[in-house]
Amino acid sequence: xxxxxxxxxxxxxxxxxxxxxxxxxxxxxxxxxxxxxxxxxxxxxxxxxxxxxxxxxxxxxxxxxxxxxxxxxxxxxxxxxxxxxxxxxxxxxxxxxxxxxxxxxxxxxxxxxxxxxxxxxxxxxxxxxxxxxxxxxxxxxxxxxxxxxxxxxxxxxxxxxxxxxxxxxxxxxxxxxxxxxxxxxxxxxxxxxxxxxxxxxxxxxxxxxxxxxxxxxxxxxxxxxxxxxxxxxxxxxxxxxxxxxxxxxxxxxxxxxxxxxxxxxxxxxxxxxxxxxxxxxxxxxxxxxxxxxxxxxxxxxxxxxxxxxxxxxxxxxxxxxxxxxxxxxxxxxxxxxxxxxxxxxxxxxxxxxxxxxxxxxxxxxxxxxxxxxxxxxxxxxxxxxxxxxxxxxxxxxxxxxxxxxxxxxxxxxxxxxxxxxxxxxxxxxxxxxxxxxxxxxxxxxxxxxxxxxxxxxxxxxxxxxxxxxxxxxxxxxxxxxxxxxxxxxxxxxxxxxxxxxxxxxxxxxxxxxxxxxxxxxxxxxxxxxxxxxxxxxxxxxxxxxxxxxxxxxxxxxxxxxxxxxxxxxxxxxxxxxxxxxxxxxxxxxxxxxxxxxxxxxxxxxxxxxxxxxxxxxxxxxxxxxxxxxxxxxxxxxxxxxxxxxxxxxxxxxxxxxxxxxxxxxxxxxxxxxxxxxxxxxxxxxxxxxxxxxxxxxxxxxxxxxxxxxxxxxxxxxxxxxxxxxxxxxxxxxxxxxxxxxxxxxxxxxxxxxxxxxxxxxxxxxxxxxxxxxxxxxxxxxxxxxxxxxxxxxxxxxxxxxxxxxxxxxxxxxxxxxxxxxxxxxxxxxxxxxxxxxxxxxxxxxxxxxxxxxxxxxxxxxxxxxxxxxxxxxxxxxxxxxxxxxxxxxxxxxxxxxxxxxxxxxxxxxxxxxxxxxxxxxxxxxxxxxxxxxxxxxxxxxxxxxxxxxxxxxxxxxxxxxxxxxxxxxxxx
Numbered sequence: 001x002x003x004x005x006x007x008x009x010x011x012x013x014x015x016x017x018x019x020x021x022x023x024x025x026x027x028x029x030x031x032x033x034x035x036x037x038x039x040x041x042x043x044x045x046x047x048x049x050x051x052x053x054x055x056x057x058x059x060x061x062x063x064x065x066x067x068x069x070x071x072x073x074x075x076x077x078x079x080x081x082x083x084x085x086x087x088x089x090x091x092x093x094x095x096x097x098x099x100x101x102x103x104x105x106x107x108x109x110x111x112x113x114x115x116x117x118x119x120x121x122x123x124x125x126x127x128x129x130x131x132x133x134x135x136x137x138x139x140x141x142x143x144x145x146x147x148x149x150x151x152x153x154x155x156x157x158x159x160x161x162x163x164x165x166x167x168x169x170x171x172x173x174x175x176x177x178x179x180x181x182x183x184x185x186x187x188x189x190x191x192x193x194x195x196x197x198x199x200x201x202x203x204x205x206x207x208x209x210x211x212x213x214x215x216x217x218x219x220x221x222x223x224x225x226x227x228x229x230x231x232x233x234x235x236x237x238x239x240x241x242x243x244x245x246x247x248x249x250x251x252x253x254x255x256x257x258x259x260x261x262x263x264x265x266x267x268x269x270x271x272x273x274x275x276x277x278x279x280x281x282x283x284x285x286x287x288x289x290x291x292x293x294x295x296x297x298x299x300x301x302x303x304x305x306x307x308x309x310x311x312x313x314x315x316x317x318x319x320x321x322x323x324x325x326x327x328x329x330x331x332x333x334x335x336x337x338x339x340x341x342x343x344x345x346x347x348x349x350x351x352x353x354x355x356x357x358x359x360x361x362x363x364x365x366x367x368x369x370x371x372x373x374x375x376x377x378x379x380x381x382x383x384x385x386x387x388x389x390x391x392x393x394x395x396x397x398x399x400x401x402x403x404x405x406x407x408x409x410x411x412x413x414x415x416x417x418x419x420x421x422x423x424x425x426x427x428x429x430x431x432x433x434x435x436x437x438x439x440x441x442x443x444x445x446x447x448x449x450x451x452x453x454x455x456x457x458x459x460x461x462x463x464x465x466x467x468x469x470x471x472x473x474x475x476x477x478x479x480x481x482x483x484x485x486x487x488x489x490x491x492x493x494x495x496x497x498x499x500x501x502x503x504x505x506x507x508x509x510x511x512x513x514x515x516x517x518x519x520x521x522x523x524x525x526x527x528x529x530x531x532x533x534x535x536x537x538x539x540x541x542x543x544x545x546x547x548x549x550x551x552x553x554x555x556x557x558x559x560x561x562x563x564x565x566x567x568x569x570x571x572x573x574x575x576x577x578x579x580x581x582x583x584x585x586x587x588x589x590x591x592x593x594x595x596x597x598x599x600x601x602x603x604x605x606x607x608x609x610x611x612x613x614x615x616x617x618x619x620x621x622x623x624x625x626x627x628x629x630x631x632x633x634x635x636x637x638x639x640x641x642x643x644x645x646x647x648x649x650x651x652x653x654x655x656x657x658x659x660x661x662x663x664x665x666x667x668x669x670x671x672x673x674x675x676x677x678x679x680x681x682x683x684x685x686x687x688x689x690x691x692x693x694x695x696x697x698x699x700x701x702x703x704x705x706x707x708x709x710x711x712x713x714x715x716x717x718x719x720x721x722x723x724x725x726x727x728x729x730x731x732x733x734x735x736x737x738x739x740x741x742x743x744x745x746x747x748x749x750x751x752x753x754x755x756x757x758x759x760x761x762x763x764x765x766x767x768x769x770x771x772x773x774x775x776x777x778x779x780x781x782x783x784x785x786x787x788x789x790x791x792x793x794x795x796x797x798x799x800x801x802x803x804x805x806x807x808x809x810x811x812x813x814x815x816x817x818x819x820x821x822x823x824x825x826x827x828x829x830x831x832x833x834x835x836x837x838x839x840x841x842x843x844x845x846x847x848x849x850x851x852x853x854x855x856x857x858x859x860x861x862x863x864x865x866x867x868x869x870x871x872x873x874x875x876x877x878x879x880x881x882x883x884x885x886x887x888x889x890x891x892x893x894x895x896x897x898x899x900x901x902x903x904x905x906x907x908x909x910x911x912x913x914x915x916x917x918x919x920x921x922x923x924x925x926x927x928x929x930x931x932x933x934x935x936x937x938x939x940x941x942x943x944x945x946x947x948x949x950x951x952x953x954x955x956x957x958x959x960x961x962x963x964x965x966x967x968x969x970x971x972x
Contacts, residue, residue: 031103044082064093082111129416132458136449138530144447148437156200163194175490208244247293263287299339340385347381356381391429461486463529474541477509489524513541542609543568553620553748570604595623624744625711629675649695663687677707702733723791730784747771755869758877765912770800777904791893800911801862807834817847868898871906
């Protein structure tokens with residue numbers, strides 16, 4: 001029997017290149033075997049070789065082979081003849097006495113009957129196949145689904161999600177789809193926050209792919225049986241591992257860790273032994289890419305780095321040799337190889353016609369044949385092989401280079417067009433037995449995955465469904481009815497609320513209000529269909545009330561914008577602003593005229609009920625005393641002379657003015673309507689000059705002083721009144737500028753947090769005890785330094801200020817030391833002395849047998865903790881040190897002054913507290929003991945004081961000490 005094929009080349013010799021394959025590691029029993037032929041015409045003679053690895057000292061007692069055709073053998077290395085065509089699973093069981101291990105290689109032997117002629121069909125006039133075509137990825141919208149692979153009833157592909165490509169696994173027999181790499185995050189964000197997973201391959205229960213979650217590509221593996229993911233390529237030193245393939249326990253891939261710059265070697269991992277091997281140590285001038293594995297052969301395309309063309313390379317893992325299958329093609333590319341059993345296919349470039357053809361190579365005979373003759377005006381490329389069937393992309397049926405999927409049966413020579421009705425590109429076919437998958441470009445230019453099953457013809461499957469009700473109150477029970485046509489056998493419903501069902505006609509209860517999309521995916525082991533109905537179900541419920549306001553605090557009158565943020569589609573609104581006024585607008589704007597704290601309530605309603613929300617004390621409105629200083633003064637004008645301001649003051653028009661005796665200081669007293677108490681202008685050495693009723697001169701500095709701003713508080717916690725004034729000094733006079741000040745009692749909640757920031761880096765004080773008043777200073781002139789004077793209730797100072805209350809506690813070791821403060825005997829230690837005025841005090845301690853010790857300490861004044869805090873326009877916060885100026889006994893006010901070098905914005909008169917306990921203890925150890933001289937007598941002793949003492953053992957004071965202890969003193 002002969003095969004009638006038009007031969008285009010005969011391989012006279014095959015270039016053999018040594019390839020080292022590491023053996024199986026010593027350990028537990030690792031059952032394995034090989035065969036000298038896995039594909040061929042019947043009767044097919046096969047020699048099987050046992051390759052089981054055993055630990056040292058272990059002996060195999062028996063071998064049990066099953067050849068898949070009902071025959072068995074107990075020989076170690078049996079010979080078997082297959083007399084019928086078919087695909088056979090081979091099993092080997094090995095027994096050592098202590099353990100029994102087995103291995104099964106599915107579809108390992110393929111036996112067929114070759115027809116008299118392979119040219120029974122013209123490839124340019126293919127037949128229509130008997131089978132069923134279906135779309136596996138309905139409802140994917142604008143997402144791309146690419147690079148499919150298939151094994152048995154399982155299909156894998158790389159599909160785009162919202163941010164990157166994931167690996168998807170579809171079980172044809174059950175109709176279930178799983179994203180096996182969801183929510184994968186990069187190890188190197190933010191440069192690579194959304195890594196891709198691509199180029200999947202599948203064999204049995206194992207899926208492999210290339211993965212960029214570590215920035216560079218790595219190989220990962222998913223085990224369908226237990227759902228685990230394993231990184232195969234670790235510690236690969238910032239290199240890329242791509243294009244994986246898998247067969248049984250062997251994984252191969254292209255790897256540039258050695259050659260770099262996308263120049264690849266082939267690596268292999270034996271999962272049984274855990275050993276990783278370099279397959280191409282001697283191919284240093286070739287980049288080996290896109291490997292495919294079948295049995296103990298690996299085929300790939302190799303780029304000659306000198307000639308820059310591709311050839312097809314074959315590695316025999318059994319005898320560790322490499323072969324070039326396409327010698328003599330140094331000027332053309334041979335690429336996209338695939339292998340199954342004894343055959344290798346690839347596409348090669350036709351220099352004469354400028355097209356691609358598909359070639360078939362027999363490993364057993366070493367001969368190559370052309371599968372796509374009479375196609376000189378079109379290209380056939382990217383072939384895939386399974387048993388005796390080849391599929392490829394074919395451009396002869398469409399214009400513009402778009403391709404179809406063509407199948408060739410090697411046994412009959414028949415060609416079949418699998419995509420006769422498509423008008424767009426169909427690419428990347430993969431075949432396993434009677435199933436073919438590929439990616440097809442949809443009408444809206446998105447890639448989807450298609451499946452064709454040979455030998456099974458089904459009527460068209462069209463998914464559809466209906467619902468008995470689509471709108472109602474919560475909870476809403478909906479009965480869904482499958483109306484799909486064809487032969488659906490399974491159903492997968494997604495109700496849009498996180499729940500699903502596999503029933504044909506499910507009933508689902510929606511328990512949360514909202515609008516829901518409903519999706520049905522249906523099918524059978526050969527077809528899949530889907531329908532999605534957006535916003536199909538609308539579940540209504542009483543609204544859930546939420547709202548916000550901006551601003552929530554400020555000076556009266558305060559204009560507030562309220563915003564309804566309720567869910568559940570409210571239809572009406574009822575606002576209660578807490579001051580007796582209401583609104584029925586959805587987003588009202590309301591003005592609070594009077595100071596106070598207001599509770600706001602909103603009630604929202606729809607057809608299904610209502611909901612209310614009350615926010616207690618939401619709005620805070622304060623009463624403020626305001627003052628505006630207008631710097632535009634009648635009779636006062638400024639002329640600019642280069643960088644100098646020249647003053648011209650017409651005293652006939654201006655308010656009263658006074659020039660000092662040396663003519664350098666001019667004081668102007670504007671009318672009270674201007675809001676200014678006094679303007680002080682200074683000139684340089686030349687001073688101001690007077691000519692008739694006009695005063696002129698170059699201004700060197702200007703100060704604008706406010707009158708006293710008297711605030712009468714509403715709540716009285718801080719006394720009856722507060723008095724403020726301020727002066728602003730600058731290098732020029734803002735003739736058209738103005739300054740506005742508002743003063744109010746206490747502090748607004750938002751401002752308090754900003755003032756508190758000022759203490760972050762201010763170590764003397766740790767917190768705010770209270771804020772008496774807040775003052776804002778707004779200006780139309782540029783910011784300048786200002787001085788603020790504030791008079792606040794002295795009772796508030798005593799209540800919130802931090803001081804020592806005029807007392808100090810003194811402890812010594814040993815005790816009973818005489819204590820003198822300001823040369824007045826106070827008693828013996830331990831003792832608490834009261835009635836001390838704030839300030840510095842002198843203390844002496846005397847104890848018989850010790851030298852007298854003198855110390856200086858300070859009684860803190862509550863006024864020391866009164867500071868002015870400032871928030872700048874840029875959000876910066878700082879503490880302004882204050883100086884106590886004087887006490888007004890008539891109004892019981894303490895006056896403080898602070899200087900703000902960075903101008904004004906918002907200030908608060910604050911009482912600050914220390915970072916820890918207000919009590920600090922100073923402990924002194926015994927400095928030196930003095931023994932009385934012979935004949936002398938100790939004087940003093942008990943109370944009263946006086947006498948000569950030789951020292952004191954220790955001291956502790958509860959004020960803030962400013963002590964000058966002896967060098968022996970220890971502060972703890």
